[in-house]
Structure formats: structure tokens, C-alpha cells
Amino acid sequence: MHPILKLVAERLGIGLLLLLAASALIFGLTEVLPGDAAQAILGQAATPESLANLRTEMGLDRPAFTRYFEWLGGIMTGDMGVALTNKLPIGDQVASRMSNTLFLAFWAAIISVPLALVLGLIAVRYQNRWPDKIISGITLASISLPEFMIAYLLIFFFAVQLFWAPSFASINDSMTLLEQLHAISLPVAVLTLVVLAHMMRMTRAAILNVMQSAYIETAELKGLNTFAVIRKHAFPNAIAPIVNVVMINLAYLVVGVVVVEVVFAYPGMGQYLVDAVVKRDVPVVLACGVIFAAVYIILNIVADVVSILANPRLRHPK
Amino acid sequence: MTTSLLEVRGLKIGATVYPPGEKPHDIEIVHGVDFDVEPGKVLGLIGESGAGKSTIGLAAMAYGRGGVELTGGSVMVNGRDVLQSSTRDVRRLRGAEVTYVSQSAAASFNPAKQIMEQVIEAAVLHGKFNKSDAEQRACDLFAKLGLPDPDNIGNRYPHQVSGGQLQRCMTALALCPEPDLVVFDEPTTALDVTTQIDVLKAIKDAIRDTGVAALYITHDLAVVAQVSDHIMVLRMGEMVEYGTTDEIINHPKEDYTKALVSVRSIEHEEKQPTEPVLRVENITARYKGTKFDVLHNVSVDLSPGQTLAVVGESGSGKSTLARVITGLLPPRDGTITFAGRTLTPDQPSRSIEDLRELQMIYQMADTAMNPRQTVGTIIGRPLEFYFGLKGAEKQKRIQELLDEIELGKGFQDRYPAELSGGQKQRVCIARALAAKPKLIICDEVTSALDPLVADGILKLLLELQKIEDVAYLFITHDLATVRAIADSIAVMYQGRVQRYGTKSEVLTPPFDDYTDLLLSSVPEMKLGWLEDVIANRKMESAGN
Numbered sequence: 001m002h003p004i005l006k007l008v009a010e011r012l013g014i015g016l017l018l019l020l021a022a023s024a025l026i027f028g029l030t031e032v033l034p035g036d037a038a039q040a041i042l043g044q045a046a047t048p049e050s051l052a053n054l055r056t057e058m059g060l061d062r063p064a065f066t067r068y069f070e071w072l073g074g075i076m077t078g079d080m081g082v083a084l085t086n087k088l089p090i091g092d093q094v095a096s097r098m099s100n101t102l103f104l105a106f107w108a109a110i111i112s113v114p115l116a117l118v119l120g121l122i123a124v125r126y127q128n129r130w131p132d133k134i135i136s137g138i139t140l141a142s143i144s145l146p147e148f149m150i151a152y153l154l155i156f157f158f159a160v161q162l163f164w165a166p167s168f169a170s171i172n173d174s175m176t177l178l179e180q181l182h183a184i185s186l187p188v189a190v191l192t193l194v195v196l197a198h199m200m201r202m203t204r205a206a207i208l209n210v211m212q213s214a215y216i217e218t219a220e221l222k223g224l225n226t227f228a229v230i231r232k233h234a235f236p237n238a239i240a241p242i243v244n245v246v247m248i249n250l251a252y253l254v255v256g257v258v259v260v261e262v263v264f265a266y267p268g269m270g271q272y273l274v275d276a277v278v279k280r281d282v283p284v285v286l287a288c289g290v291i292f293a294a295v296y297i298i299l300n301i302v303a304d305v306v307s308i309l310a311n312p313r314l315r316h317p318k
Numbered sequence: 319m320t321t322s323l324l325e326v327r328g329l330k331i332g333a334t335v336y337p338p339g340e341k342p343h344d345i346e347i348v349h350g351v352d353f354d355v356e357p358g359k360v361l362g363l364i365g366e367s368g369a370g371k372s373t374i375g376l377a378a379m380a381y382g383r384g385g386v387e388l389t390g391g392s393v394m395v396n397g398r399d400v401l402q403s404s405t406r407d408v409r410r411l412r413g414a415e416v417t418y419v420s421q422s423a424a425a426s427f428n429p430a431k432q433i434m435e436q437v438i439e440a441a442v443l444h445g446k447f448n449k450s451d452a453e454q455r456a457c458d459l460f461a462k463l464g465l466p467d468p469d470n471i472g473n474r475y476p477h478q479v480s481g482g483q484l485q486r487c488m489t490a491l492a493l494c495p496e497p498d499l500v501v502f503d504e505p506t507t508a509l510d511v512t513t514q515i516d517v518l519k520a521i522k523d524a525i526r527d528t529g530v531a532a533l534y535i536t537h538d539l540a541v542v543a544q545v546s547d548h549i550m551v552l553r554m555g556e557m558v559e560y561g562t563t564d565e566i567i568n569h570p571k572e573d574y575t576k577a578l579v580s581v582r583s584i585e586h587e588e589k590q591p592t593e594p595v596l597r598v599e600n601i602t603a604r605y606k607g608t609k610f611d612v613l614h615n616v617s618v619d620l621s622p623g624q625t626l627a628v629v630g631e632s633g634s635g636k637s638t639l640a641r642v643i644t645g646l647l648p649p650r651d652g653t654i655t656f657a658g659r660t661l662t663p664d665q666p667s668r669s670i671e672d673l674r675e676l677q678m679i680y681q682m683a684d685t686a687m688n689p690r691q692t693v694g695t696i697i698g699r700p701l702e703f704y705f706g707l708k709g710a711e712k713q714k715r716i717q718e719l720l721d722e723i724e725l726g727k728g729f730q731d732r733y734p735a736e737l738s739g740g741q742k743q744r745v746c747i748a749r750a751l752a753a754k755p756k757l758i759i760c761d762e763v764t765s766a767l768d769p770l771v772a773d774g775i776l777k778l779l780l781e782l783q784k785i786e787d788v789a790y791l792f793i794t795h796d797l798a799t800v801r802a803i804a805d806s807i808a809v810m811y812q813g814r815v816q817r818y819g820t821k822s823e824v825l826t827p828p829f830d831d832y833t834d835l836l837l838s839s840v841p842e843m844k845l846g847w848l849e850d851v852i853a854n855r856k857m858e859s860a861g862n
Contacts, residue, residue, distance in 0.1 A: 214425035214426045215425065215427055215428040218418070218426045219428070220381070221379055221381060221412050222413035222440035222443065223408075223409040223443060223444060225409060310430075312429060312477065313475075316475050
């Protein structure tokens with residue numbers, strides 16, 4: 001078998017194991033928390049008898065192991081269970097929430113990733129000169145501010161003062177794409193500012209590291225201009241570390257948007273999770289946890305695979 | 319003079335240095351150098367490290383490596399002063415009129431791109447050829463340089479070809495845009511001796527066939543004698559002597575040139591074998607996780623107070639043998655007897671006495687010392703560890719050892735960064751001697767040093783051998799070193815001992831084919847040597 005296929009298969013296997021471990025951990029954590037679904041439903045009015053009855057009815061009196069595997073089996077067949085609060089199947093709600101979150105993450109990524117790479121290249125080209133310092137300064141400032149702070153600042157200026165964009169990012173299927181984009185413009189801007197610095201600085205550091213190599217001197221002695229040297233000879237060798245950071249930030253765009261979704265009242269996964277936690281809707285919390293874990297693991301596998309593919313020694317063995 | 323292609327006048331080059339414990343300041347590293355290169359001629363620049371030869375070579379492309387700045391004088395290429403040219407004009411010159419071949423092709427090729435793309439890049443960029451013509455020219459050059467499968471080798475990635483082949487690809491890269499001048503910067507120094515002569519021959523033929531002029535930079539006078547028309551000897555940024563190759567090699571005027579020419583003047587009388595202190599019997603070894611033995615049935619003896627030279631090319635197993643003897647790599651089979659005791663295979667289970675009596679000196683003195691410890695601490699450590707010496711007693715012994723390695727009193731408080739390459743290696747020798755060993759394994763201890771400095775280290779080692787009666791297992795690829803210091807020799811080839819005996823036995827014909835190839839490949843300071851050797855070869859070199 002080609003060594004690359006083997007490495008990719010290995011990564012996929014490890015990813016599956018990791019996901020299994022994460023599901024067990026999430027389930028275990030909700031188990032050790034005080035109270036359970038029965039308690040949550042009955043609330044303050046619970047008597048020991050009614051609690052015991054409801055637990056038997058819901059199967060909660062059975063051992064945790066049995067319930068874990070039952071739950072796991074359900075997830076693997078696409079059945080995530082029923083929400084306690086509204087008795088609706090979790091799967092349907094997750095689907096619509098997830099598509100909203102991915103829509104937001106997608107547009108944030110489309111803007112932030114190329115922008116970070118280009119800014120990183122410019123920072124290298126003008127290393128330690130004013131363009132580098134301005135780029136570093138602005139991106140560092142934006143990552144240093146808490147995201148809700150950036151969000152409120154943007155709302156204040158662009159929604160309250162200038163009326164350019166709505167402060168509530170509610171979208172639905174009846175809107176056109178342009179209307180939707182207009183609705184999410186502020187959350188996308190916030191997310192972009194939050195993830196930009198990390199990716200841009202890694203791009204800068206990874207390329208600068210490569211710029212020390214002897215083959216960069218070879219390229220300069222061929223008469224290439226500095227930007228061509230960076231683009232043609234430095235960047236291809238800096239892909240692996242850059243992709244890793246990009247993927248971590250993409251994962252953040254999906255699973256880390258809780259604050260931004262709450263501030264802009266955006267109907268995504270983050271809102272959904274926060275609601276479920278407040279209402280102690282354990283099955284929903286479990287489902288969200290597993291989905292977030294899966295997103296993280298998948299994106300990291302993608303990063304690993306791209307790093308492997310970027311290495312000519314693995315792509316073209318001797 | 320209008321006939322000169324390259325005309326350098328009063329070239330001054332400066333750099334900012336950051337010495338430990340001092341403020342950074344500017345120094346001048348080249349102090350006004352004049353020379354010419356005529357079209358189609360080869361000028362050899364020779365000198366030790368720090369002589370400024372690479373810096374001068376790169377100045378022909380208006381390039382200063384690191385913090386180096388071209389501060390004065392003029393460098394005229396085809397009648398234009400490149401030091402006064404705009405960045406744009408300099409870029410038009412680089413890769414078109416002047417090209418560069420570096421010492422390490424392995425580092426100078428971009429690992430992420432195919433060889434062909436990199437070879438033709440400059441020619442296409444400067445509009446000398448279109449892509450397909452450039453590729454055709456590259457293939458012709460690959461063929462001319464004796465590369466295997468010249469039509470397809472360009473599709474490979476740098477890691478897919480050997481070091482010697484990559485060095486030839488680098489030469490093709492430099493010749494592809496039809497430059498007027500090529501700067502060769504130690505192009506064969508990193509290669510094995512048998513590979514070196516093939517590459518040297520390929521470069522020489524390519525220079526002759528394309529009619530290009532060249533600056534050939536090296537520290538090896540014997541190498542430069544084979545390719546140059548003229549030679550300029552440099553020392554500490556100044557010209558020592560300039561002349562035709564014949565004048566420099568056969569009739570040097572300056573003392574420094576004479577010292578370079580007559581290097582390796584060590585007198586050493588061969589000793590006859592006695593009851594061995596180290597006996598290696600039938601050692602077979604392989605690295606963990608691999609499927610092939612790297613040592614096959616290796617047996618050698620070493621008598622007390624004598625030197626056994628283990629010679630061979632990279633990959634022949636000579637350093638692996640050292641790892642087996644020191645216990646870092648337990649062998650699969652075979653025994654090692656040392657000072658009458660059978661050594662346990664792995665190092666952790668050896669007694670402190672075994673460890674003390676078997677010391678090691680490494681190729682890179684730099685990385686073998688803790689940069690944050692003073693020389694006194696470095697040498698003092700084995701004195702504490704093996705003999706429990708403390709205080710005044712320890713200081714006295716450190717001083718004795720420093721005297722033995724011919725370094726003065728002040729060196730005790732210095733840090734490794736404040737020492738020269740030769741001085742560092744001397745400290746490593748003192749550290750090994752501090753343990754009062756019976757055997758020191760010397761792994762390529764002089765290969766990172768300049769010839770004159772290396773000579774000093776070898777003389778010191780021989781002197782210490784007389785005083786301390788210590789045996790050396792001397793691992794090297796340099797046969798000149800072997801001739802200078804060995805009592806017996808083991809020639810290794812592909813993990814086997816190919817030829818073994820006293821020095822006179824091993825160096826007396828008839829030879830087996832490999833020993834013949836190895837011995838004949840050592841460059842000699844003789845005009846026309848290269849052609850004679852190639853014509854009389856019985857075996858292809860391994861690096862091809």
C-alpha cells in the first residue's frame with residue numbers, strides 16, 4: 001500500500017478512537033453532575049416516590065454502562081434521542097442549528113483565512129518595517145479584546161450609530177443569500193477579527209523560519225524578487241504548520257462561537273447548547289458535546305492529512 | 319582592461335559581530351582585494367575558514383550573506399559596477415550573467431519542488447530560453463554531467479537522488495542560463511572522496527565544454543589544482559599570493575602558501591602489534607526497527623598505545639562500529655574484549671571502570687560541549703566523577719591538562735563560544751584524557767577543521783599518545799590523515815572489513831579494487847592528476 005494511504009488510514013482510525021473516548025468522557029461528566037433528567041423534569045416539586053417512578057419509566061435506574069451503549073448505538077444510527085423540554089427529536093433541531101452555524105463559520109473562514117495568509121506574506125516581505133508592525137499591532141489588539149467587547153463595539157458603531165448592519169443576526173430560509181449575508185455581517189466581522197491574529201502570526205513565523213534555509217539563498221541568487229522568493233520557495237515549505245493553525249481556528253469558528261451567537265441572538269449550535277444547559281436538558285447537551293468533539297477531530301485529521309500531503313518525502317518515497 | 323569579465327578592485331567587506339560579553343560592533347573581514355577573471359578562465363580562491371573566500375565569491379553577485387555588507391571598492395561584471403547598481407539591475411545579473419553553486423546541494427535545492435523546475439527557473443525568468451528549450455538544455459547538461467537517466471532525472475524531487483548526483487544537478491542549475499561566470503563555492507567538500515573526483519571531473523568537463531568562466535572556492539589546494547588556471551591564496555581577508563596554478567603548486571613564494579602546499583608533514587613511525595587492549599570479534603549489528611545488518615562479522619584488534627584507523631565512505635559502518643564498542647548499540651552477535659575483560663553489550667550495565675577507560679572524542683566539538691559551562695567545568699567533570707577530585711587538587715589537575723593540550727591558564731574560565739574550532743577540539747581531547755583512559759575513540763575529529771589546524775590536532779594526539787600510552791581507534795574518511803598517524807588500518811566497505819593489517823601491509827600493493835579506488839581518489843597536489851586517476855580506475859565509485 002502507498003505509505004500515504006497507510007498514514008491517512010492510521011489517522012482516521014485514531015480519530016474514531018478519539019471520538020469514542022470523547023463520547024464516553026462527555027457521558028461520564030453528565031453522569032457525575034448532581035441531579036438527572038428526572039429531577040430536571042420534576043423540579044422542586046419532586047417527591048422521592050415520583051422521582052423513582054419517573055426514573056423507572058425513563059430507564060434511568062438501569063446501570064450507566066447500559067445507558068451509555070444504548071445512547072451510543074442511537075447516535076451511530078442517527079438517532080440522538082428526544083429533547084426533554086419540548087419532546088422533539090434532537091436530530092431535526094441539530095440539523096437546522098448546525099447548518100446555521102456552518103453558514104456563519106463558512107463566511108467567516110472565506111474572509112479570514114485568505115486575509116490572514118496575505119497579511120502574513122506582507123508581514124514577511126516587510127519584516128520589522130512599518131507594514132509588518134501595523135499588521136501585527138492591529139491583529140494583536142483584536143485578539144486581546146474579549147470577543148463580546150468587539151461585538152458590542154461593532155454593534156454600537158455599525159448598528160446603532162451608522163445603521164449599516166442589524167444588531168440581531170436572525171436568518172431564515174425565506175431570505176435571499178444577500179439578505180442573509182447582510183444579516184450576519186457583524187458576527188462574521190467579529191469572528192474574523194478574533195481568528196485573524198493567530199493564523200496571520202503563524203503564517204509569518206512559519207515562513208520566516210523557512211526563510212533561513214539555504215534554498216532561499218539559491219532563489220535570491222537566481223535573481224527572483226523578494227515576493228516571488230516568498231511565494232514560490234518559502235510558502236510551499238511552510239504549509240504544514242500553517243494548515244494546523246488554520247484548522248484549529250476553523251474548529252473554533254464552529255464550536256467556539258457561543259459568545260458571538262448569544263450576543264447577536266443568532267440561531268446556531270452555540271445558542272442551542274447554552275439554552276439546553278440552562279434548562280438542564282441533558283440529552284441535548286450530550287448531543288451537542290459529541291458533535292463539537294467530532295468537528296474538532298475531523299478538522300484536525302484534515303490538518304494532519306494536508307501536512308502529510310505537503311511533504312514531498314512522503315508523497316514521493318525513494 | 320576591457321578583456322576582463324570580472325574585475326575586482328579594492329573590495330572591502332564588513333560585518334557586524336556579536337561576541338559574547340561585548341557590545342555588537344562592526345569589523346572588516348575583507349581588506350581590499352584585487353583580482354580579474356578573464357572569459358573562459360577559472361580562478362581558484364583558496365584559504366582557510368574565515369579567510370573571506372566565500373564572501374568574496376558572493377560579492378561577485380553583489381550578495382552579502384547574513385549581516386555581511388559590501389563596504390568599499392568596485393566589482394565590475396561585464397563592465398558594470400554591481401556594487402553601484404540598483405536592486406533591479408542586480409536581480410537581472412543574478413542567475414543570468416553570474417550563477418552560484420553552493421557547498422551543500424542538499425540544502426540548496428527546495429525540497430518541495432522537482433529538480434527540473436528549479437534547474438530551469440533562472441533561465442526562464444531572465445528570458446534566456448522558453449520553458450521547453452530550457453528543459454532540453456537542462457537534459458543535455460544532465461547528460462554532459464554524467465547523471466543517470468538524464469531525460470527523466472529532472473522529474474524527481476531532491477530527496478530522491480544521491481548527494482553526488484544532486485551536486486551535479488546544482489552545477490546544471492548554474493550552467494542552464496548560459497552565464498558568463500559561475501561561482502563554485504566548495505562544491506565537492508561535502509562529498510565522499512570517491513564521489514568527489516567524479517563530480518570534480520564532471521564540473522571540469524562542463525566548464526571546458528561550455529566555455530564559461532569560473533571562480534572556484536575551496537580550502538583544498540589539491541582540488542583547486544585540478545580545475546584552475548590561476549590561484550589566489552587568501553588569508554584573513556587579504557591576498558597572500560596570486561599566480562598560475564603551476565606557480566602556486568610547484569613554486570610557492572610565500573611561507574603561508576608553502577605551509578598549505580606541504581601540509582601533512584607528520585612523521586610517525588609505525589609500531590608492531592602486541593597483546594591487544596581492544597579485541598572486536600565477529601560483530602554483527604543492525605539498528606532497531608530495520609531489517610538489514612549494517613555490520614557483518616567485523617573483527618579487529620588494537621594494541622595498547624597504538625592507533626587503529628578505521629576508514630571508509632559514509633554508510634560503510636565505521637561510526638556504527640564505534641557505537642557498538644561504546645555500548646550505545648548492542649550487537650546482535652560477537653564479543654568485545656577490552657583490557658582483558660569481556661564488555662557487556664549495552665552501556666548502562668557496564669562498570670564505572672569500563673566507562674572510564676574507554677573515552678570518546680566527536681567530530682563536532684561544538685555540539686559535544688555544554689555551551690553554558692566553562693572550560694574548567696567541562697574538564698573538571700570527569701575528574702570529579704571518576705576520581706572524586708575536589709577543590710585545589712582538581713584545579714591543579716585541570717591546569718595540567720590545559721598545559722598538555724597547549725592552552726594557557728586563562729582558558730579555564732572561558733566558554734566554548736569564545737574558542738576557535740581547533741581550541742574547542744583540544745578541550746574535548748583534555749576532557750577525554752582527564753579520565754586517564756586506555757582507549758579513546760576519535761570519530762572524524764579533524765574533518766570539521768581547516769588543514770593546518772587539523773595538522774596541529776593530529777600532532778597533539780600523537781604527542782599525547784607517547785606520554786599517556788593511550789590507544790586510539792581513529793575513524794575517518796580522510797586517507798591522508800590515516801597515512802599520517804595509523805599503526806594499523808581497517809578499510810570498511812558496506813559494513814564489512816575489506817582489508818585489515820598494519821599500515822605498511824594495507825598500503826602496499828596489490829590492492830583489492832575498493833581499496834585501490836579509495837586510495838587513488840585522494841586528491842594529490844599534482845597537475846593532471848585527475849585525468850590520470852579517472853583513466854586508470856578499476857571500479858565505479860559507490861556514490862554514483
